[in-house]
Amino acid sequence: MLLINQTSNEVYNFLITGFTSVISFLLSLYLLGIDRQDRLFIKREIRKVISFLKRKGIKDDLTKINMKIVFSSNISWSIYNFRGGLLKELQKDANEIFTVALEDQYSKKLKDLGFVHTNIKINNNSKNPIRDLYLIHQYYKIYKSINPDVICHNAIKPNIYGTIAAGLLGIPTVNNISGLGTLFIKESFSTTIAKRLYKFSQKRASKVFFQNMDDLKLFVNYKLISPSKCKVIPGSGVDTNKFLPKISKEKKEAFNFLFVGRLLYDKGILEYINAIKILKVKYPLVSFDVLGPFFGNNATSVDQKTLNSWVAEGMINYLGETDNVQDFMGKADCIVLPSYREGLSKVLIEASSLGVPIVTTNVPGCRDVVVDNETGFLCKVKNATDLALKMEKMLNLKNEVLKEMSAKARDRAVNVFDEKIIINHYKEAIYSLSKL
Secondary structure, eight states, X not given: OHHHHHHHHHHHHHHHHHHHHHHHHHHHHHTTTOOHHHHHHHHHHHHHHHXXXXXXXXXXXXXXXXXXXXXXXXEHHHHHHHHHHHHHHHHHTXXXXXXXXXXXXXXXXXXXXXXXXXXXXXXXXXXXXXXXXXHHHXXXXXXXXXXXXXXXXXXXXXXXXXXXXXXXXXXXXXXXXXXXHHHXXXXXXXXXXXXXXXXHHHTTOSEEEESSHHHHHHHHHTTXXXXXXXXXXXXXXXXXXXXXXXXXXXXXXXXXXXXXXXXXXXXXXHHHHHHHHHHHHHOTTOEEEEXXXXXXXXXXXXOHHHHHHHHHTTSOEEOOOOSOXXXXXXXXXXXXXXXXXXXXXXXXXXXXXHTOOEEEESXXXXXXXXXXXXXXXXXXTTOHHHHHHHHHHHHTSOHHHHHHHHHHHHHHHHHHSBHHHHHXXXXXXXXXXXXX
């Protein structure tokens, strides 16, 4: 019996040595720059070997394989702020990460993280079909040059035109319908065109993530997409280890409201200003702050002159913009976001993780985060009077109730919106498309 066991061990060790050599050989071929179809074949063969090794309990860096993964959005800011954690995790799996977006100050930050960034000339406000055809041409050239295994899109134009280009090249795509934007907030002829473009392009998508059920139902009801390729995920997630509540959060004598978001009218900033006008008469000591960047390339952007007038009138304190929003949000007594519609608000899930109570609108992407009367209050959309009522209700809550609301918000963030959940969804989708 001892002789048989020794012989079995020798055979087993011989097989392991042989399989290791095979993997090393295949990986060498893979890294030589051969085309995508050959890479997929090699990865499938490696998969067979890896499956055997894993069944035997063997774990080694050889089980990691380098993929080329592209993340494409309209601006670098959104990739850095909404996908940064995900990209770092994919990079840890020995994947090569590429980003494609309009160049801005966050492009360098992406490069500093070790990602390969490519600028693309994209005008989010343009409705010129010639420019959009040129945009498809740009995507085609960039994607052909990178020759990735999978492309992940986010934002309207990348989701549409990037997917068309990827389809022409036969490259799998994972799209994220993170919000329907102004086109779907205000129905128009442009909305009709957008629906047709979505229907044409999403036929070519491999998988499509939605961030709330309302948006998915809208796409399915309009027959813009096949439900079989769709999945609802809880936004872009939040790093709950980074966005930690303060140990002790006592109600201050002067209550503080904070609006956090891009300075767009679609975010409800005008309703916030008008609600402040109502509240200041009765509560002169309450402070109202605004934190967020200008977005001049958006049709609904607030201009500098208007912002300056709000500050001069004593309506708000403008705090500028920052990459460390948790430092400001954590000090606020309540976060206010009267948005007209969201995919799933990053601001609100960050506020929840910090345990800061919320006042927001009863619309898709906001009501999916806040449980009314438990983690915050929901108000009517585009209604400054109702917003003021809910803000007044919040500032008059007893300290014990505020603490309970804070604790429930934090628990919901950890259990529903943790970034790890979103990372796992993406990994599952990406690696299934690569046949790994």
